[in-house]
Amino acid sequence: MMVVATDKIKSGQILAEEVRDINGRLLLAKGHAIEERHVRIFKIWGIPEVNLVGADHHEATSDPSMDAAMLEQTKKSVKTLLCHVDPAHPAIKEIYRLAVNFRCKHNIIVEKNNLPVDNQSIPRHDREQNFLKKLQNKNLILPEIPSVVFELKQVVENPKSSAEHIARVVSRSPSLTAVLLKIVNSSFYGLPSKISTVTHAVSLIGTQEISILALGVCVLSIFKKIPKETIDMQSFLKHSLVCGLLSRVFAAHKNIPQTEQLFVSGLLHDLGRLLLYIYFPDESRHVLAYSRNRNKLLFKEEKDYLGCDHAQIGVQLMKQWQLPLILEDNVLYHHKPSEAQQSIPATIVHLADIIDNSLGIGSSGEKFVPPLDYNAWENLKLSPNSFETIIGQASHQFQALESILDA
Numbered sequence: 001m002m003v004v005a006t007d008k009i010k011s012g013q014i015l016a017e018e019v020r021d022i023n024g025r026l027l028l029a030k031g032h033a034i035e036e037r038h039v040r041i042f043k044i045w046g047i048p049e050v051n052l053v054g055a056d057h058h059e060a061t062s063d064p065s066m067d068a069a070m071l072e073q074t075k076k077s078v079k080t081l082l083c084h085v086d087p088a089h090p091a092i093k094e095i096y097r098l099a100v101n102f103r104c105k106h107n108i109i110v111e112k113n114n115l116p117v118d119n120q121s122i123p124r125h126d127r128e129q130n131f132l133k134k135l136q137n138k139n140l141i142l143p144e145i146p147s148v149v150f151e152l153k154q155v156v157e158n159p160k161s162s163a164e165h166i167a168r169v170v171s172r173s174p175s176l177t178a179v180l181l182k183i184v185n186s187s188f189y190g191l192p193s194k195i196s197t198v199t200h201a202v203s204l205i206g207t208q209e210i211s212i213l214a215l216g217v218c219v220l221s222i223f224k225k226i227p228k229e230t231i232d233m234q235s236f237l238k239h240s241l242v243c244g245l246l247s248r249v250f251a252a253h254k255n256i257p258q259t260e261q262l263f264v265s266g267l268l269h270d271l272g273r274l275l276l277y278i279y280f281p282d283e284s285r286h287v288l289a290y291s292r293n294r295n296k297l298l299f300k301e302e303k304d305y306l307g308c309d310h311a312q313i314g315v316q317l318m319k320q321w322q323l324p325l326i327l328e329d330n331v332l333y334h335h336k337p338s339e340a341q342q343s344i345p346a347t348i349v350h351l352a353d354i355i356d357n358s359l360g361i362g363s364s365g366e367k368f369v370p371p372l373d374y375n376a377w378e379n380l381k382l383s384p385n386s387f388e389t390i391i392g393q394a395s396h397q398f399q400a401l402e403s404i405l406d407a
Contacts, residue, residue, distance in 0.1 A: 002054035003388050006042045009034055009050065017051040017389070021190060024252045024259075045190040048396035051389060067104075074103050077110035081358065081369050084297055091377060094384035095369075098391060099358035108360040131306045132316065143222045145321045148173050149215050156211045166207055167198035170214060179217050179404050180210065186400040188245075209260045215323070216244070216264035217404075223274045231277045231365070237405045238362025238398075240267050245394040245401070246352035253390055254382070256344070265330035265349050270364040272314030272331075276302075277365075288365055298366045299335055311335060338376040347376040355391065361398065 004013070013034050019027045019042065027045060028038055034052075042050065078099050085092050102108070151169045155161045171177055177198055184201045185194055195201050202210050220240065226233050247266035251259040276284045283306065291301040302309040315332045329340050330349045337346035350373060356362070357369045 002052055003049050003392070004052050005049045006039060006047055009039050009042075009052070011036055014053040015050060016053045017386075019047060019050050020252065021045040021047070024255045044192050047190075047393070049389065049392045051385075071100070071104055074100050074110075078103065078358065081110060081367075083295065084368050085354075085371050089372065089374070091372060091384045091387075094387050095355055095358050098355075098387055099360070102359045102391070102395075110360070131308055132312070143317075145222070146173070146176075146218045148176060149218050149321075152211045152214055156207050161207070163199050163202035163207070166202050166210060170198045170210070175221070176214060176217060180213060182404055183213060183217075183401060187397050188248075188401060208258070212258075212260045212264050212324075216267045219268060219271070219321075223278075226274070226278060231274075232363075234405065235362045236270070236274070236364050238402070239356055239364050240270060240362070241401065241405065242356045242359070242361045242394065242398055243267070243269055243349065243352045245397050246355055246390065247348050249390045249394045249397075250348045250352065250382075251345070253386060254344070254348070254380075256348075261324070261326055262330070262345055262348055265327050265334075265345065266352050268314070268318070268327065269331050269334045269349050269353060270310060270314070271317060272310030272312065273364050275313055275317060276310060292367050295368070297368055297370060299370065309335070335370055336373055336376075338373050338379070343376055343379055347373065347380045350376060351380070351382075355387070359391070361395075 002016075011034060015028060015030050015032050015034060018030045021027055027041055027047070028034070032038075034050075078096060079087070081099075082092065082096060087093065087096065103110075148169060151172075152166065155165050155169055158165075170180065180198065181195065181201065183189075184191070184205060189205065191204065195204065198210075205213075220237060224233060224237075244263040244266035248259045248263040251262040256262070273284075276287075287298065287301050287305050290296065290305065291298040294301075299309045299311070311332050311334060315328050318328050318331065326342065326345065329342060330346045333340035333343075333346040334349045334353055337343050337350045340346035350370075354370055354372060357366055
């Protein structure tokens with residue numbers, strides 16, 4: 001089996017795996033000979049590459065055009081990133097292969113960024129309750145979610161509401177309208193014709209889907225103006241967006257409905273880190289420095305030092321905002337999805353986070369690749385052979401949507 005870009009497909013080549021659009025609809029079944037009309041359909045629906053019958057793609061670990069010295073250095077660097085996972089696990093072996101190739105192709109280097117730390121500067125928080133109580137009692141003026149989100153929620157829950165009602169609420173925010181239309185017209189949906197109004201978008205995509213997309217866009221827009229000396233928000237947002245896209249593509253691959261919920265879960269999975277960076281900068285710098293200098297996972301250092309991790313902190317804000325419970329669950333358990341009430345969606349976000357930390361598209365501060373929850377992975381029943389196509393689709397969508405980070 002070999003992965004071939006859509007514009008490189010030749011008529012008569014045989015599909016090794018079925019091709020589905022982002023919503024899970026079958027475009028062409030496995031074993032079919034590809035014709036020119038099939039290639040046109042793939043392009044219309046934003047399919048960047050397909051698996052064709054041919055040489056086993058595992059036999060070649062790299063593109064022969066890659067610089068040999070860079071390839072060897074990248075292999076060593078990625079192995080360092082994967083020091084907290086089992087390198088022999090089939091999923092990790094495939095992630096390693098894809099990460100090496102992706103980083104070489106896009107010239108993404110692994111930064112050596114040890115940070116200074118003052119061991120005496122900040123007291124350790126011994127119990128989870130202490131830090132979460134401090135978060136609640138520090139007289140913090142926590143960010144408020146835009147009113148348009150609550151208005152949308154009310155309209156969506158009203159059975160008498162129409163697409164026009166929802167469009168009217170969205171249109172009160174020109175920036176939200178622009179971003180939503182950009183998403184709808186991108187390969188995220190792969191619609192065959194341009195959508196120029198929110199009303200048309202709602203009628204095609206659905207009321208719940210537009211509402212949940214608006215939620216994700218609004219939440220991240222709150223944090224865009226964080227000073228760069230605190231956190232590189234552009235890098236943070238890239239990581240968040242790619243995790244959202246990977247989560248959505250994985251959901252479509254598994255024929256899971258409501259893929260937008262997975263997109264927003266991936267988008268918001270590290271929300272708690274933003275609260276730490278803004279309101280507890282000293283603790284954040286200390287935890288970042290300790291984790292990097294000691295080659296320790298950041299979320300585990302958070303737990304050891306603060307008594308709770310960023311997932312627990314993020315859920316506190318999500319509760320205040322009254323976000324859907326399924327989003328809370330996916331965020332809270334994205335490092336331990338086997339403990340979630342609904343483990344499959346939480347596992348998808350978990351896997352998306354692991355893959356993007358390996359690829360290096362942006363960062364929320366974690367230096368290493370988090371460990372794979374093996375029980376959750378087994379329950380997901382997913383073949384590592386699907387990773388390359390899924391990453392290709394998510395990467396294609398990221399290129400189309402990256403500009404929304406500046407909106």
